[in-house]
Structures are given as structure tokens and as C-alpha cells.
Amino acid sequence: MSLDPRTLLRELFDTAIAAAHxxxxxxxxxxxxxxxxxxxxxxxxxxxxxxxxxxxxxxxxxxxxxxxxxxxxxxxxxxxxxxxxxxxxxxxxxxxxxxxxxxxxxxxxxxxxxxxxxxxxxxxxxxxxxxxxxxxxxxxxxxxxxxxxxxxxxxxxxxxxxxxxxxxxxxxxxxxxxxxxxxxxxxxxxxxxxxxxxxxxxxxxxxxxxxxxxxxxxxxxxxxxxxxxxxxxxxxxxxxxxxxxxxxxxxxTPQQALDAAAAKAREAGLEVLILGDLEGESRDVAKVHAGIARQVRKHGQPLKAPCLILSGGETTVTVRGKGRGGRNAEFLLSLTAALKGEPGIWALAGDTDGIDGMENNAGALMSPCSYKRALAAGLNPLHELDDNNGFGFFAELGDLVTTGPTRTNVNDFRAILILESAEQ
Incomplete structure (x- = not known):
């Protein structure tokens, strides 16, 4: 398995989908x-x-x-x-x-x-x-x-x-x-x-x-x-x-998909924390994930980097704005706003059916550079979040994840990859 973060996260997503087919x-x-x-x-x-x-x-x-x-x-x-x-x-x-x-x-x-x-x-x-x-x-x-x-x-x-x-x-x-x-x-x-x-x-x-x-x-x-x-x-x-x-x-079940991705990640030498099925507002769930990822990077708790945090379930989005995007794009947009480019942290969130909300993408990918790249492009993550514009945000960055119809569905897949600690 590749250790390139983008490739690795996509391989894990594809593994989770295949396990539920x-x-x-x-x-x-x-x-x-x-x-x-x-x-x-x-x-x-x-x-x-x-x-x-x-x-x-x-x-x-x-x-x-x-x-x-x-x-x-x-x-x-x-x-x-x-x-x-x-x-x-x-x-x-x-x-x-x-x-x-x-x-x-x-x-x-x-x-x-x-x-x-x-x-x-x-x-x-x-x-x-x-x-x-x-x-x-x-x-x-x-x-x-x-x-x-x-x-x-x-x-x-x-x-x-x-x-x-x-x-x-x-x-x-x-x-x-x-x-x-x-x-x-x-x-x-x-x-x-x-x-x-x-x-x-x-x-x-x-x-x-x-x-x-x-x-x-x-x-x-x-x-x-x-x-x-x-x-x-x-x-x-x-x-x-x-x-x-x-x-x-x-x-x-969603757990089978998470277990398959976890096994693949361990083959690549990563420790894995599975949080399981989660519910709640996408933006709030993202803040919790951000806190865990930051704790890992700064204090090596509950895992030491390099490691992977996995979760599934189905979050919700209360639509207040006029933007485009499903719950996975909203999760990543909120995660981007919370982490503000924290080094060494990557994430992918996608719906295992291949469709995030009513858009044509399964989800998106966040890199440590997403926050700065967005500001350089005139995109304020918090403003985009207020407009529920996760799709538009990651489309502008070129970081949408597209699978097409997968012909299965075990709900959302979220993976946060932490490659370095603050002590490095």
C-alpha cells in the first residue's frame, strides 16, 4: 500500500466500499x-x-x-x-x-x-x-x-x-x-x-x-x-x-467496512482508532474529530502518530445557507475551519453509496494545505460553512472525491490520517 496520503486515503475508502458490496x-x-x-x-x-x-x-x-x-x-x-x-x-x-x-x-x-x-x-x-x-x-x-x-x-x-x-x-x-x-x-x-x-x-x-x-x-x-x-x-x-x-x-454493516479499512491501514504500519457509528450535526462532529486529531499530534493521546482515526454513521446538516454540498463535504469544511492547517493532518470523508447529499461526488479530501489554499483563493472556510457550501469549497480546491455509483451503501466513511507529532 502507498504511503502517499492522498492515495492512501482513497485506497482505504475503496477498501471500505468493496467490503460492503x-x-x-x-x-x-x-x-x-x-x-x-x-x-x-x-x-x-x-x-x-x-x-x-x-x-x-x-x-x-x-x-x-x-x-x-x-x-x-x-x-x-x-x-x-x-x-x-x-x-x-x-x-x-x-x-x-x-x-x-x-x-x-x-x-x-x-x-x-x-x-x-x-x-x-x-x-x-x-x-x-x-x-x-x-x-x-x-x-x-x-x-x-x-x-x-x-x-x-x-x-x-x-x-x-x-x-x-x-x-x-x-x-x-x-x-x-x-x-x-x-x-x-x-x-x-x-x-x-x-x-x-x-x-x-x-x-x-x-x-x-x-x-x-x-x-x-x-x-x-x-x-x-x-x-x-x-x-x-x-x-x-x-x-x-x-x-x-x-x-x-x-x-x-458500517462496522464491516470500517474493519476492512482498519486492516488495510495496519498493513501500512498505522495504528488505528475506530470511533464507530456517529450521529449529530456534521459541523459539530467535525469539531470533535479535530480535537482528537490535535490531541494525537500534540500529546500522542490516545494514539501516537502515524495513525488513523476512522468513523462512520450518518451525520445531519441543518440547511441555513444557499450553497451546495452534502454532509461529508460539510464535515470536512468544518474540520478545515477547526484545524486551520494543522501540519501533518489529512482527512477524507465520503458516502459509501458514491453520492454526498444530492451532488455527483462521494465526498472530498482535506490536506494540511487546504486552509491556506482556500484563503489564497478568496474562500473563507467559516463563511462557506455558514452558507452550507462544502461542495463549492472543495470543488474550487480540486479536492472532490468522485466514485460514481458504488451499488452499495453502508453510510458515511471518515478517515483522519495523522502523519507527524508536534515534537518532530
Whole structure:
């Protein structure tokens, strides 16, 4: 492995992504072929790649339908792969959700459904509840994305406005067996949160959804509030009989990706500190990382340089400005402002799905020179942060990280490389 900081950080990012790819993780979990029909359905950023693996390793007859974001398709012969919009749903997502429900209706106890689930599935399987339009869901989704709400809070609201999420898909499949194979993109790997848990019981309530909307000051039309106050809006709860034949298996997690990157870093002679899944405002999480990195460099605690700090999870961005950028660019912009060119500290932050927010980059890279280069270019990091302009900032420096669609998603990847101590 190269010790050039830029190359090293990119190699670590690519290693983390590869460790979570369905080609490495799915086949060994698939159930054995036996009598009855086998239907494959799926949704998410990894759905196309998962469908390819399922089709290639399933020896019996199989057909099905999965939905992936635009540009994340697959070359399947027996399983249809449809593309739709993410993170704000479109008509294609609504149509495919209706088709999925039709496909799994009327099954028997001898049949089985293989459900391939990954992050992004919540927006891609967009089937509004009774009396709620897709435009309603689009508007609310945009408001939630801008509000700074955590992923579990957003998905709580989504589940209670859906005709397919929050265990309702498992109910539609009953009495067939349902085997859900999931790639986690959420802190804690909670099955009820991944893509809003279409095949698992949901412990949250409609009252919880209303409280979240109130917490973030999100106004909703009267008919949406009326629906959330209606008992029919409640999701399928844990222990419901329709879940008795529903089985859930995690095949890839953020921790697996971090462990793979850590192993690669150790091969290069680096000590590694894994902080794990983190949540919170991107700019605030960055300040904590900056403090740890500075402590390492100045005092050799909790590690001595050269070393690597890794973290994952999903931070949030409360949008106040008019700039461009996702949570990873915002994290690095805040890190740049906090470190102010501290020598020997490099960092890369990126989304393992290849898309940071709604931009075409996965993330960006910060070097010890980023702060001075920005000032020389007339860019004040704090001003750019106030405008939520992480994408614009790192685009100007030529330090965006672009992967294209990775066809997996285990959420954010952050790596801070500290190559020297203050005593040197």
C-alpha cells in the first residue's frame, strides 16, 4: 500500500466500499431451493447489484422486481430492475411499489419472498397511505432533509405515511415466508430503521411521528395531520402474527467496512482508532474529530502518530445557507475551519453509496494545505460553512472525491490520517 496520503486515503475508502458490496456478502446467506414459488423483490442503492448476485446463485426458477436509483441498474435476465428517484421520490417509485404489492399478493405457505433491502429503499418504494399524494410525500421529504432530523426520525414519519413500510410489506406477503437480506446504512443497524423497515415490526407510533414534526417545526397540511391522528396510520407492531414467517438477516454493516479499512491501514504500519457509528450535526462532529486529531499530534493521546482515526454513521446538516454540498463535504469544511492547517493532518470523508447529499461526488479530501489554499483563493472556510457550501469549497480546491455509483451503501466513511507529532 502507498504511503502517499492522498492515495492512501482513497485506497482505504475503496477498501471500505468493496467490503460492503453484495458480490462479497450476499450469496452465502441465500435460502435453499425447495418447493413453491420464489419471488425476488428489492429496493435501495444496492438493490441492482444484490439482484445480480441472487439471480446468479439461485438454482431454481425465480422471477421478481427490484428498484434502484437512476444510474444504479443491473444486468439481470429473470429479475426486472427498475430505476427511480432518490432521495426525493418520483412517479416511477410509486408505480414500482404498487407492482411489488401486486407481485406478492395471493402467495401460499409453500412460497417464499426474497427481499433485497438497502439504504435508499424508503424513497424508492414510495407508496403513500390512503388520502396522501406523492406530492405530499415529496414536500415532506424535502422538509425533513433540510430540518436536521436524524435518519430514524425521518423514517418514523415516512413509515406512518406509507402503505408499504413499517411492516406492511410483510403483511402483504403473508402467509409466504419472507427472507429479508439487508445492507445497513443506519447507526446501530436497527432493522426497523433501514429503509423504514418494510418487513419488520415497528415499535414507533403515529404520535411519535407527530412529535418529530413538531420538534423540527415542520408544518403539514390538515389532511396529513388528520391521517396521523387516525388509528389506521399505525404500523405493524412487533409480535404481529403476520411477521411469524418473516426472517431478517444483515449481510453488510458500517462496522464491516470500517474493519476492512482498519486492516488495510495496519498493513501500512498505522495504528488505528475506530470511533464507530456517529450521529449529530456534521459541523459539530467535525469539531470533535479535530480535537482528537490535535490531541494525537500534540500529546500522542490516545494514539501516537502515524495513525488513523476512522468513523462512520450518518451525520445531519441543518440547511441555513444557499450553497451546495452534502454532509461529508460539510464535515470536512468544518474540520478545515477547526484545524486551520494543522501540519501533518489529512482527512477524507465520503458516502459509501458514491453520492454526498444530492451532488455527483462521494465526498472530498482535506490536506494540511487546504486552509491556506482556500484563503489564497478568496474562500473563507467559516463563511462557506455558514452558507452550507462544502461542495463549492472543495470543488474550487480540486479536492472532490468522485466514485460514481458504488451499488452499495453502508453510510458515511471518515478517515483522519495523522502523519507527524508536534515534537518532530
Amino acid at each position: 453484495p458480490a462479497q456478502t450476499l450469496a452465502r446467506h441465500l435460502p435453499r431451493v425447495h418447493g413453491g414459488r420464489t419471488i425476488v423483490i428489492g429496493a435501495g442503492k444496492a438493490a441492482g447489484a444484490m439482484a445480480e448476485v441472487a439471480e446468479a446463485h439461485w438454482n431454481g426458477e425465480v422471477d421478481g422486481l427490484v428498484v434502484a436509483p437512476y444510474g444504479y441498474g443491473a444486468n439481470c435476465q429473470r429479475i426486472e430492475v427498475v430505476e427511480a428517484a432518490h432521495p426525493v421520490p418520483d412517479d416511477a417509485g410509486e408505480r414500482v411499489a404498487r407492482r411489488v404489492l401486486e407481485l406478492v399478493s395471493g402467495l401460499t405457505e409453500d412460497d417464499r419472498v426474497i427481499f433485497l433491502l438497502s439504504g435508499g429503499g424508503s424513497a424508492l418504494l414510495a407508496l403513500p397511505a390512503e388520502g396522501i399524494s406523492l406530492d405530499d410525500k415529496r414536500a415532506l421529504n424535502k422538509a425533513l432533509l433540510k430540518s436536521g432530523a436524524a435518519i430514524d426520525e425521518m423514517n418514523c414519519v415516512r413509515k406512518h405515511l406509507s402503505a408499504i413500510k413499517g411492516g406492511r410489506l410483510a403483511r402483504a406477503c403473508w402467509p409466504a415466508s419472507v427472507y429479508t437480506y439487508a445492507i445497513s446504512d443506519v447507526p446501530g443497524d436497527e432493522a426497523t430503521v433501514i429503509a423504514s423497515g418494510p418487513t419488520v415490526g415497528d415499535p414507533t407510533t403515529s404520535a411519535d411521528a407527530l412529535a418529530i414534526l413538531k420538534r423540527y417545526g415542520i408544518e403539514v397540511p390538515a389532511h396529513i395531520r388528520a391521517w396521523l391522528e387516525d388509528p389506521r396510520s399505525e404500523t405493524v407492531k412487533p409480535g404481529d402474527p403476520c411477521l411469524a414467517r418473516s426472517y431478517f438477516t444483515l449481510i453488510a
